[in-house]
Amino acid sequence: MKTSSRLRYFLYLSILIVGCTTGKNALQKGNYDASVSKSVDRLKNSPKNAEAMRVLPTAYELALKDHLRKIDEAKLSSNVLRWETILSHYQQLNQLSDEINSSPVAQSLVPNPPKYIAEVEDSKYKAAETRYALGINQLNENNRVSAKNAYFNFEKAHYFYPNYKDVQHKMDDAYWAAVLKVVVQPVMVQSNYYKLSNQYFQQQVNEFMSNYQKNRFVIFYSEQQTSAQKIIPNQVLRLNFDDFVVGQTYVKERVEKLKRDSVVIGETRANGKVYGTVRATLSIFDKKVSSSGLLSMTIYDYQTNKIIKQQRLPGTYIWQDSWASYKGDERALTKQQLSMTKRREMLPPAPDALFVEFTKPIYAQLVDEISYFYNKY
Known part of the structure; x- marks a missing residue:
């Protein structure tokens, strides 16, 4: 316990010594405000700290003179924003005053440090x-x-x-x-069959536009909003699915000749187990259903009808399935190969679902492009 108490004492003493040295160093480097703050902190922790008591009055006097000098210089300056500089210096002086008044010892060393309340309000x-x-x-x-x-x-x-x-x-x-007012036209798709699927993409676009907060000086409106609120837009954003293919199917067959040696193929009374080679022909089927499309994004000026930006955004979704069949001895197959033969060909998602899937990467690109483009406004 004695060793622990002694250790804590020396640690506390070291902190005080380092703290006072830091305040003195700040004074020597011309950091008068920092020197005042550090000296006050030391006096709060150690009211009889001699070093802090010596440093504080000098540091405050120099800080006061320094701020008042810079205030006078700013008042004579031609800088149109000079009153913000003046305000900052008065506020810093008031902060120093508050710090000194927070310590009884500091108050005795620097009595009644001035506060510039009226000057702050005027500034x-x-x-x-x-x-x-x-x-x-x-x-x-x-x-x-x-x-x-x-x-x-x-x-x-x-x-x-x-x-x-x-x-x-x-x-x-x-x-x-x-504010830049942008009207977003409904997303167009040249197919009645996929109009319902397009609604999912349209809902995502609407949600993004209504929640857009990347730039507070850009607001997106629907055509209904511009009409109802009688808004004259600055720009028009047009989105069209120009080209898309849904459900292109590719089936590839791979045939492998398999054999495995040292397989038990029988048993006799005289010789026991009989080992031999087993063979099989494995047919592996890989099926891919590809769906892809291009979204045309065009931004043009509402007044001049001049195109400001035009880009085509691609998207692809590939659905995959694999299964297998074999002829011959199943013992020639590995467990994984045998498992594949027990699978049956699956039906791909419906075309409308495939349409939705290939639009997801397009939507991600669209969000990035719009965010980047309108960030400069």
Whole structure:
């Protein structure tokens, strides 16, 4: 127990020594804020720590002067966003004040560290004012890119000063001016027989479009939505199954001559078991039913009818089955071969099910292509 207590004591002492050294090092490197924070932490754990008591007043004085100097420089700057810099420095000063006030020892060493509450509020207001003015100018340019930049500026203004003028309303205006509206036409398939199967693909597309969140400035609409909401789209997305083949069947037969030696083929009283060679002919049938198709994806400008992007997405699904038959002695077959001979030819899925299967890889490609293309908007 004595050894354990002594070990804990030295470990605690080592932590305090390293901590104070770290605070001193931060001061020497000009990291005044970090030096204040570390010194306060050490004083909370060890109120009589001499090193921390020496470091703290000096570190705080230098931090205060450094922030006030940078505030004065920013005020004289021509940087349009200078009030955000000024706000940041006032907030850091207030944080240092709060840290010092959280320790009685630190308070005695640095009594009444100033807090710049009014200055923070004034800086927030002026930062919001600047962002709002930038947003108004960009919104008046009447184009998507500028409207998008305006939205971000209004968003910043709202962050700094939520009640600044009509900033929330301007955010909405900028957002809807920046949004790319895309109408998605129903997926077309040139076959009445597969219209029901196509509904599965259509449902997947609808679900993806309605839940799309990769880019908040892109919204997909169905034709019914654009009509009901009287939306004038920017782009049109057209999807067509141009070419597809369902249920192409291929059957391949492989014939193998089998034999196995040293197989018991009989028994006599005189000689006992009789060994010999057994033979068989194994016919293995491999059946493949292939279904494939091409989806044409075309994106064009609604106003000019000009094609922006065009691509064909392929998809294939192959259903497979194997079975076998034999002639001769079954003892020439392995267990696996014999098992195959007991299987019977299976019927492939119905054509409508095969159609659904080959569209699955097409859907995966479609999602990737749409996500990549509209990410730039």
